[in-house]
Amino acid sequence: MLVIKGGHVVGVGVADVLISDGAIAGIGSFSGSSELSAHGLVVLPGFVDTHRHLVQAPMRGSGADLSLSAFLSDVLPRLVLSSDELRAAVLLGAVEALNAGVTTVLDWGHGSMDVEVEALQESGIRAVYGASPSDVDRFAGTGLVSAAVASFGPALSFEDNVRDISVARSLGLSTTMHVTEPGSVARLADLLGPDLHFVHGNACTDDELRLLASAGCGLTVTPPVESMMGHGSPVYGRFVAAGGKPALGVDVVINSSSDMFEQMRAALWLERLRGFPLSAGSLLRSATIDGARAIGLPSVGSLEVGQRADIVLLSGFSHLPEELLPGGIVSAAGITDVHTVLVDGHIVKRDGVLVHHDLPSLRAAVHGLARKVLA
Ligand SMILES: [Zn+2]
Missing domain, CATH: 3.20.20.140 (Metal-dependent hydrolases)
Known part of the structure; x- marks a missing residue:
């Protein structure tokens, strides 16, 4: 059980998100042994690139x-x-x-x-x-x-x-x-x-x-x-x-x-x-x-009980009232605002840092490839 605590959940308002077995088990008020603070952050479904x-x-x-x-x-x-x-x-x-x-x-x-x-x-x-x-x-x-x-x-x-x-x-x-x-x-x-x-x-x-x-x-x-x-x-x-x-x-x-x-x-x-x-x-x-x-994956893409816990926490937008949030994010957000990312309930990026991978090293590993292809 993981609780994303006190974030501004898009479409809901300030609430906690309870995650159990990789799925969203509740949106409301929860406490748990494992908590991820989302104070001052906006809670969104993870993006789906089709x-x-x-x-x-x-x-x-x-x-x-x-x-x-x-x-x-x-x-x-x-x-x-x-x-x-x-x-x-x-x-x-x-x-x-x-x-x-x-x-x-x-x-x-x-x-x-x-x-x-x-x-x-x-x-x-x-x-x-x-x-x-x-x-x-x-x-x-x-x-x-x-x-x-x-x-x-x-x-x-x-x-x-x-x-x-x-x-x-x-x-x-x-x-x-x-x-x-x-x-x-x-x-x-x-x-x-x-x-x-x-x-x-x-x-x-x-x-x-x-x-x-x-x-x-x-x-x-x-x-x-x-x-x-x-x-x-x-x-x-x-x-x-x-x-x-x-x-x-x-x-x-x-x-x-x-x-x-x-x-x-x-x-x-x-x-x-x-x-x-x-x-x-x-x-x-x-x-x-x-x-x-x-693309036939209706179990992701929204924050509702029963959906898989693919979630993004964004910084920099919690000042907006509920009704302005979606448009505000669309018009003004960028990668640097992506604070924390969860896939299937697992944290893959936290406080702006990837948990399991290092982008500069991954880029270095393929550095010569583009030169070879484009030569
Ligand atoms: Zn294509």
Whole structure:
């Protein structure tokens, strides 16, 4: 039993959070033998990043002027890593996410499932590993790491995509896929369901977005990367207008920050610029509960009794009255405000310091990798 004591719980007010067996057992007034003081801190659900290629962590910032096509043709083919390099890259990416308060990530696999899953487990993050359809049947779900089928999506090969979805369904797993071409979603109309998770969707028509929303499909928008690399205009507002609940993803840190604050803020800025009515605080749902649901993990992303105890304590915002908190966090918070992070009830960052990992050492371990890939 752990009690997070006296924090300002978003949506509740000042309260204690009781954690038992990795789950939230109560929100109210508690005392216990093990207490974590949250006085002056805001208590939030951990962030859920529904689309990231963790393997690219060593190349952080290297793609500031790269288009998607240049990345796919010139950089990605050179990202050939040894097992040790791959393990170190994924571990760095996952720890970087934890440091930013991201407690769940959907990691788009790089094709070496065993090594990548090992690295995810070592990190302590909760993850959905996007596995190749060809080896996903070997996945043995363990601890905090589960699997989804990562399909190349309908644009590359419609037949392969349909086969991937049926493989996933036969194993009871979700399918996650990039969707780039207009008409791709319409072609999949008969197959749509809540177990399908799409990413980007910039070229989707409004009708297609309505199809996704009414079928309960997840849709992840990655506003900074889409803006930087030429994917097209992010569909966040259009998906909301279509009745959908968008999720948010970092995608790649080659030209985006590793936290969800930037994703929320970029979506908000873009929609405000084009006059789409959006309350700032609503973005917080996309980065937590709506993201969790989009990737089939409804047991995280909110602070309620029975939910897994994935929790972030933020400093610097407890002066705000309850109704201004969500918008305040969306508009002004950053990684340096991430004070403490718990995953499944375990403290992974405390007082601003990672408990089990050291980011500078993890970065040093992959220092030569970006140079090698980008040379
Ligand atoms: Zn992607």
